[in-house]
Amino acid sequence: DQQVKQNSPSLSVQEGRISILNCDYTNSMFDYFLWYKKYPAEGPTFLISISSIKDKNEDGRFTVFLNKSAKHLSLHIVPSQPGDSAVYFCAASVSNDYKLSFGAGTTVTVRA
Amino acid sequence: DAGVTQSPTHLIKTRGQHVTLRCSPISGHKSVSWYQQVLGQGPQFIFQYYEKEERGRGNFPDRFSARQFPNYSSELNVNALLLGDSALYLCASSHRGQGLKFFGPGTRLTVL
Numbered sequence: 001d002q003q004v005k006q007n008s009p010s011l012s013v014q015e016g017r018i019s020i021l022n023c024d025y026t027n028s029m030f031d032y033f034l035w036y037k038k039y040p041a042e043g044p045t046f047l048i049s050i051s052s053i054k055d056k057n058e059d060g061r062f063t064v065f066l067n068k069s070a071k072h073l074s075l076h077i078v079p080s081q082p083g084d085s086a087v088y089f090c091a092a093s094v095s096n097d098y099k100l101s102f103g104a105g106t107t108v109t110v111r112a
Numbered sequence: 113d114a115g116v117t118q119s120p121t122h123l124i125k126t127r128g129q130h131v132t133l134r135c136s137p138i139s140g141h142k143s144v145s146w147y148q149q150v151l152g153q154g155p156q157f158i159f160q161y162y163e164k165e166e167r168g169r170g171n172f173p174d175r176f177s178a179r180q181f182p183n184y185s186s187e188l189n190v191n192a193l194l195l196g197d198s199a200l201y202l203c204a205s206s207h208r209g210q211g212l213k214f215f216g217p218g219t220r221l222t223v224l
Contacts, residue, residue, distance in 0.1 A: 004154070006154075034212075036215075041217065042217050043116070043202055043204075043215030043216050043217045043218050044155070044202070044215045045215070046212060046213075046214065049212075089154050089155070091154075093210075095210065097168075097210065098143075098145070098160045098162070098167050098168045098210060099145070099157040099160060099168055099170065100147075100155075100157065100213065101157070102147075102154030102155045102156070103154050104152065104153050104154045105153075105154055
């Protein structure tokens with residue numbers, strides 16, 4: 001039962017432009033959302049998170065938007081840089097729970 | 113500070129064998145979680161341990177077991193290996209059960 005879905009397996013963007021990654025969820029109990037970034041041969045590293053009491057969280061070049069009514073969140077990377085080329089995972093949890101539910105990931109390729 | 117460490121890095125086993133994977137959490141972290149990432153999918157939750165007690169278990173068969181030691185390190189054991197157990201096994205540590213999870217580099221298990 002896939003409760004978190006990333007429907008775009010890949011995204012190619014030119015350096016300097018915006019990358020927009022999308023994520024949908026089905027479990028209305030989820031109230032904490034995270035984005036992880038993963039390079040080959042490394043574990044996922046935390047990028048940014050958002051609580052359900054907010055609709056936007058910003059950290060430098062990274063902004064996450066949450067639309068609770070649509071059960072949708074997105075990650076914006078502006079401007080995209082070559083080092084951003086990686087797999088990005090969307091994850092969600094219930095705040096008093098212990099586990100993360102992950103999407104399948106989106107592979108981002110930033111072209112020079 | 114050292115991050116989450118996992119051993120071994122790679123492992124090749126044959127069907128029916130047993131495997132033990134090891135994880136050392138970040139110093140001061142008392143919770144360890146295990147995730148399985150099959151190629152092309154996101155990480156799937158297997159277990160979480162907090163203060164040496166199992167706090168959660170994902171939808172995995174009884175062939176999978178784990179434990180946490182007094183120093184908060186952890187082992188994941190898989191018996192009677194199947195071809196479908198081939199995956200990247202990720203360990204994550206957090207200060208508390210519900211805290212932000214930091215992932216190790218993973219152990220790549222190949223079952224032939």
